[in-house]
Amino acid sequence: MDISLQHVEYRYQANTPFESLAIEDVSIEIPTGIYMAIIGHTGSGKSTVLQHLNALLQPSKGTVKIGEHEIKGGQKNKNLKKVRQRVGIVFQFPEHQLFEETVEKDIIFGPLNFGVSEIEAKKRARIALKQVGLGEEILEKSPFDLSGGQMRRVAIAGVLAMEPDVLVLDEPTAGLDPRGRKEVMDMFYALHKDRNLSTILVTHSMEDAARYADQIVIMQQGKVVKKGTPEEIFSAPTELVQMGLDVPEVVRFQLKLEEKMGMKLEKIHLTIDELSSAVTDQLSRGVRS
Amino acid sequence: MKESIVTLKEVSFQYDLQERYALNNVSFNIYEGEWLAIVGHNGSGKSTMAKLLNGLQFPQEGEITVCGTLLSEESIWDIRRKIGMVFQNPDNQFVGTTVQDDVAFGLENNGIPREEMVQRVEDSLRKVKMDKFLHQEPHHLSGGQKQRVAIAGVLALRPSIIILDEATSMLDPRGREEVVETVRLLKEEKSLTVISITHDLEEAAKADRIIVMNKGEVFREGTPEEIFSMDEQLIQLGLDIPFSVKMSKAFRQKGIELSKHYLSEEELVTELWTSRCNM
Numbered sequence: 001m002d003i004s005l006q007h008v009e010y011r012y013q014a015n016t017p018f019e020s021l022a023i024e025d026v027s028i029e030i031p032t033g034i035y036m037a038i039i040g041h042t043g044s045g046k047s048t049v050l051q052h053l054n055a056l057l058q059p060s061k062g063t064v065k066i067g068e069h070e071i072k073g074g075q076k077n078k079n080l081k082k083v084r085q086r087v088g089i090v091f092q093f094p095e096h097q098l099f100e101e102t103v104e105k106d107i108i109f110g111p112l113n114f115g116v117s118e119i120e121a122k123k124r125a126r127i128a129l130k131q132v133g134l135g136e137e138i139l140e141k142s143p144f145d146l147s148g149g150q151m152r153r154v155a156i157a158g159v160l161a162m163e164p165d166v167l168v169l170d171e172p173t174a175g176l177d178p179r180g181r182k183e184v185m186d187m188f189y190a191l192h193k194d195r196n197l198s199t200i201l202v203t204h205s206m207e208d209a210a211r212y213a214d215q216i217v218i219m220q221q222g223k224v225v226k227k228g229t230p231e232e233i234f235s236a237p238t239e240l241v242q243m244g245l246d247v248p249e250v251v252r253f254q255l256k257l258e259e260k261m262g263m264k265l266e267k268i269h270l271t272i273d274e275l276s277s278a279v280t281d282q283l284s285r286g287v288r289s
Numbered sequence: 290m291k292e293s294i295v296t297l298k299e300v301s302f303q304y305d306l307q308e309r310y311a312l313n314n315v316s317f318n319i320y321e322g323e324w325l326a327i328v329g330h331n332g333s334g335k336s337t338m339a340k341l342l343n344g345l346q347f348p349q350e351g352e353i354t355v356c357g358t359l360l361s362e363e364s365i366w367d368i369r370r371k372i373g374m375v376f377q378n379p380d381n382q383f384v385g386t387t388v389q390d391d392v393a394f395g396l397e398n399n400g401i402p403r404e405e406m407v408q409r410v411e412d413s414l415r416k417v418k419m420d421k422f423l424h425q426e427p428h429h430l431s432g433g434q435k436q437r438v439a440i441a442g443v444l445a446l447r448p449s450i451i452i453l454d455e456a457t458s459m460l461d462p463r464g465r466e467e468v469v470e471t472v473r474l475l476k477e478e479k480s481l482t483v484i485s486i487t488h489d490l491e492e493a494a495k496a497d498r499i500i501v502m503n504k505g506e507v508f509r510e511g512t513p514e515e516i517f518s519m520d521e522q523l524i525q526l527g528l529d530i531p532f533s534v535k536m537s538k539a540f541r542q543k544g545i546e547l548s549k550h551y552l553s554e555e556e557l558v559t560e561l562w563t564s565r566c567n568m
Binding site: 041042147148149174175176177178179180204244246249250252253256257260261272273275276277279280283 | 330331332377431432455458459461462463488490524527528529532533535536539540542543544545554555557558559561562564565
């Protein structure tokens with residue numbers, strides 16, 4: 001399912017003295033099956049964009065197309081339930097939203113709300129649990145008796161059980177330890193590939209953006225300031241640094257090294273392996289010359 | 290030999306209704322003026338340790354001594370005066386409506402006279418470089434700024450020990466750097482003992498000493514260099530290897546000789562530069 005934002009503007013508390021412009025003239029194309037990372041500071045408007053992706057917010061101006069559905073600014077839009085079913089959002093610290101008595105009830109809450117039968121919903125709960133790497137024995141437990149990492153996974157399973165076509169992830173690994181982080185990110189990537197999902201990742205981690213994304217969008221002060229593949233984005237690292245954003249560790253290291261050595265490598269390298277090869281080459285070439 | 294400021298002796302702790310011990314027969318010393326990082330994966334027992342150190346929980350077995358006093362129900366109030374804690378979530382620990390009210394909160398609770406309070410609030414906010422924000426409301430602050438205010442709130446009480454319980458894990462990279470830098474400066478300035486509980490090994494790399502926890506036990510203890518030479522073992526423990534260690538390893542594999550196992554990024558850059566000059 002394709003999503004397209006065209007010249008989207010959003011104002012919080014419109015027509016009140018507290019009106020504030022959150023995003024302005026934002027155009028982003030999200031074709032089916034893409035993995036897109038949205039990067040920006042706190043307050044850059046990325047969360048506002050994220051909430052437009054399943055019509056939790058509706059544009060003040062511009063158009064949001066979600067599959068067949070078109071949501072135009074300044075109009076009343078109905079029948080958004082179908083849209084929300086197809087676009088699942090995993091919010092930051094999703095475990096804070098757990099509320100049911102048992103894990104099973106919590107996971108099937110979403111699907112039941114969207115009119116899925118109880119039998120089907122329970123079936124989906126089992127599949128979703130497996131996808132997030134948890135066993136069925138936990139179904140009858142209270143979600144509040146689980147560890148933090150398990151709670152996070154149960155909350156994610158609740159979103160997966162809705163079988164969305166598009167998965168929107170808002171800092172999904174915040175607070176997890178390195179192993180948990182890698183497991184969760186790899187799990188989303190596997191789902192992305194297996195189910196041909198579109199995945200939109202909102203993140204601070206340049207490492208994750210460089211590793212997983214096909215496309216990166218950079219937001220600043222409510223606007224899209226840059227779009228491109230990870231190679232394109234990170235090949236202009238100084239620009240990012242000027243915007244107050246980080247670059248991946250590997251890129252940062254390359255820049256430091258280039259400065260110290262007073263030389264430039266042919267291109268920006270995004271993995272440790274590539275960079276170490278390029279530098280080793282350069283060093284051995286130095287011997288010959 | 291440095292003075293030990295905190296001593297744990299054969300400490301075990303088990304939460305209600307849990308089969309496994311959260312901490313199992315843990316013994317170690319924390320020395321005055323050091324920056325100790327306690328690292329471990331989620332569930333390794335490191336946060337339980339923080340709770341025991343300032344008496345939010347009491348061990349079932351073993352004993353804990355802080356500044357020479359045995360920690361008990363009776364001594365807990367005195368001990369809490371010596372230990373300040375900064376928690377994980379910046380939004381859960383802001384109690385005041387403005388920055389200065391927040392820092393004053395602990396002082397008010399301790400009945401500090403007003404004149405002194407005003408002075409201490411300003412001093413401690415200056416130390417964390419937040420003195421320009423006295424009248425700001427918390428929702429105008431970034432996560433890193435909120436955590437620095439939390440640190441100021443602790444400093445104002447003049448503790449001997451400060452515990453950071455995953456205080457940077459919910460921050461963006463910039464916020465994380467701000468907090469770590471603040472702690473580093475404080476440590477240099479006076480003899481504050483810092484215990485940082487973290488799973489971020491880049492942060493732990495800056496500490497004087499690291500204790501690695503696994504399944505409720507002390508798995509290894511040493512300097513950052515010693516700990517990082519554990520290499521793949523760290524990954525098996527659910528942790529990660531700092532970037533500069535990964536980078537050094539890749540260079541070694543490609544035939545570049547390096548003088549020691551753990552090098553910071555700066556050291557590594559210098560080393561590569563030198564090796565070019567020698568070639």
